[in-house]
Amino acid sequence: MASHAKINSAEELKKTVDHHTALRAADDRVTLTVSAGTCGQARGSLDVIASLENAIQEKGLQEKVRVKVTGCHGFCEAEPNIIIQPQDLFYQHVTTKDAEAIIQETVLKDQAVETLLYKDPVNGQTASKESEIPFYTKQNRLVLGDNALIDPTDIREYFSIGGYLSLAKSLSDMTPEDVIETITASGLRGRGGAGFPTGKKWDFTRKSKGDVKYIICNADEGDPGAYMDRSLLEGNPHRMLEGMIIGGYAIGASEGYVYIREEYPLALKNITRAVEQAHEAGLLGENILGSGFSFNVKVYKGAGAFVCGEETALMQSIEGKVGVPRQRPPFPAVKGLWKKPTNINNVETWANVPLILDRGSDWYAQIGTESSKGTKIFSLVGKINNTGLVEVPMGITLREIIYDIGGGIPDGREFKAVQTGGPSGGCLPKEKLDLPIDYQSLMQAGSIMGSGGMIVMDDKTCMVDVAKYFLNFLRDESCGKCLSCREGTQRMWEIVRNITEGQGKEGDLVLLETLAHAVKDASMCGLGQTAANPVLSTLRYFNDEYLAHIKDKKCPAGVCKDLVEYFIIPDKCTGCMVCARVCPQDAITGEKQQVHILDQEKCIKCGACYEACKFDAILVE
Amino acid sequence: MIKMLINNLEVQAEEGYTILDTCKFYGLEIPTICHNDGLSNYGACRLCLVEIGEGTNTKMVSSCTYPAQEGLVVHTDTRRVLETRKMMIELMLSTAPGSKILQDMAAKMGVKQQRFELRNEECMYCGLCVRICAEQMDARAIGFQNRGYQRKISTPFDVKSKECRLCGACMYICPACQLRCQGPDAETAICSGCLDMDPTCVDVYDELQCWMYDAGECGTCIRKPSEVADDIEEPKEKNA
Amino acid sequence: MHNDPSEFEAIIERHSSEKQYLIPILQDIQSQFNYLPPVALATVSKQLDIPMIDIISVASFYNAFSLTPRGEHVVTVCMGTACHVRGGPKILEEFERRLKVPAGGTTENKQFTLETVACLGCCAIGPVVVVDGDYYAQQTIGKVESVLKKYASKEKNNGKPREN
Ligand SMILES: Cc1cc2nc3c(=O)[nH]c(=O)nc-3n(C[C@H](O)[C@H](O)[C@H](O)COP(=O)(O)O)c2cc1C
């Protein structure tokens, strides 16, 4: 059904695209577009889809209305959400119960269901259109935008928005060198972390000696808190694939691998299907579009190791070995997978390629800053009102992202820090909010762009705890070979753990910093070389908080268990008994409508009472 | 031939040489633990670090794995290198305080303190045993398991391996169990006793009396014949 | 338990008995048997001609594999950064208390295995918990019990999670 017969030439492809674009334009049915990526599904979007389809069936509207299932649109806070065309309405937090009303009111009477409209958490204003929601207005969704337009499981849907035309153009009108030149001129830099110029990398691999060459799509996305690659592969796998095929042509590779982490089952399914469909349509395989160029893609499932996102460890893993990074040089461009010249790029990097070839390098190069071109997708998560994926031009400030797009911090709390770049990155404080972000500026501030995770923290987040969190992550995820990385992260973790447990000593911070620099300097791969960043950046910007833990034995944010106690504020306690009921230790006693008492001896500081109390009567200090 | 600059000295290296090979060829001493000429290069102990590059654009690499390259600028003894090596020794000693080889190196490099909590694992995970077992004995009885801080060296399922022929090569090559240091001070866990002691034989390396003749220094004597060629009759006060 | 090498041979052959497919082979065995039985490893070692120790190295390196049998239901609590700042660790502790096993452990009755993961890519709706592939968004300490009950009740009576 969703497949397409073999397409034999660029001409034929153009006709196919025209045909499907025309079909799309001529379709005048009411379209209910439901986002159903993993996060949408977790919030029940599949049930919503089923109930919408039921309601349509009941009313006999199959001819007039259709439900379109797409991947994630990015506004995950509002999941499950629905876009309704031609009414141009945006509904958020839709449940199965709303299906009736949507069909009855919106589809049949063209009226909005008020309760489902977006309400601004800051000023309470409602917005009925997607384009009116502040979350979307400042974005420039060049890469992510198509997610909302297509059903990712059907290659014809991708054709209907001009899919694979860039490939046709490359194969029929351009030499491989032309393609590389275009990418180089666009200024595209790798979106996987280090920001290496993509055109230059392709050129190295193209010029490298060897008759067999490989390209790889790095979809390991190990940074906790970043999920743009998942969203792209779930919502628009053909676009990444098109980028890869173009890359294969430019570099002279015959085979490509998509290395995708196993924690992303839906993305794995969609990219695997996309590869099959591309094969059937003749966009992969022998003699693609009659150009003489042959290329195949294999999908490889990761087995759960953060370090396998590192390019050489990833290749080890594909070869069936332990994911221990290799010495570079020789670089993958010279000796990569199976010792052959190999080019590896991130999902988002590949997904930018068709766009650049379609609109030209000049157009692309005018977006962004001097050194960093184009847009970048960030995952805005943590203590932020509008969580989701945001795509913005490079050079935008943190403040714009966090306050204008993200809608600020929930519950009226105060912004404290934003963590970028995952375990290799750092935490930036309030003072850095006006930093225009690109590769350079973030590096100078002690963090990195990384894959684009942006975790917002408020005053209830302890920065020492955050440092401990990352060290704990790294000591486990280090491959364990380099002494500096294995033992260094373990020892840094021990020091920070002691501090959070109130065992910190004077001199700890000096030792921590010395050790951090040694780990950075002495380790072989990127994991160890950046493992100290979370520590160094928190030491740099939140030194006071470390000192509070060490000297005063206090955790100002109220997070570190050993340094806090739970209290009941008598004035606020209404005696509702909820806290007493949820306490697993029976540490809270009290009669109905009497102030409750918390027994410190029994308290294990699990936080259940704090979470359950509706009157803010529990104090953590 | 590859031309490079090591410590401002123009040197030549053969194709396939590492920086360490080149340094050794020119008689430059670089401390190593996980490297052994008969085994594959590994790069785990990070002791052989050298600094490459020029100006502000320098980085440290393990010389035992980094290939010699045309035009490379190498420094083997910058402050950054020496300080980082000291930290590596301190880290290694924190899990293998009983290793005499490590204790002697620590003393020689001026490591004075042990700031980490000791874990007497008697192993610094250099992987020499794993490599000798696989590469020289062709047995593959032991190997690395797990990752990160849980990394360990063992046989499959931690029981006696069918492949093991009890050849003892792993113990022979182990820098932690080959020679045992008798007594690091519990307080600091840096012993350096042997080096601070008055020599038990002579304070000058002596081919006739030294029981470790040809095997390298035992660490008891502080000067080599070449250094004291003239006053060999009249040994000076130590540390004078 | 699984002591018959032929059970595994089919899986190995599906991957044309090639060394490079060691990881996919182990993944298939893991997903079919819920762990890597020793006999499976021995069979793989023989068929692919890879020393046993190398297989153990791989199997113990990656999170996907377990060398001991997992429980019937696998509870995975996200320990990613986004979930962490929203209280993920407290959710994990509650699971640990209720199941009476530490993270990584399996309950005595083999009903539940409690695992952690570094991020599930659903960071916007954290803290996230996944049980047997079903996602649970925005978890709280209070919701833990009901999540567990859903799965425990499928069993007759033994091994109910702790009731308060
Ligand atoms: C520890 C570590 C983890 C990494 N994880 C990822 C990852 O999950 N995804 C990714 O695309 N790149 C990751 N990288 C970067 C890759 O090594 C590589 O630079 C990147 O895939 C190159 O693609 P690009 O040029 O398109 O950015 C990681 C690097 C390190 C050191």
Ligand code: FES
């Ligand atoms: S000797 Fe080079 S890293 Fe160990």
Ligand code: FES
């Ligand atoms: S941090 Fe929990 S899903 Fe990403």
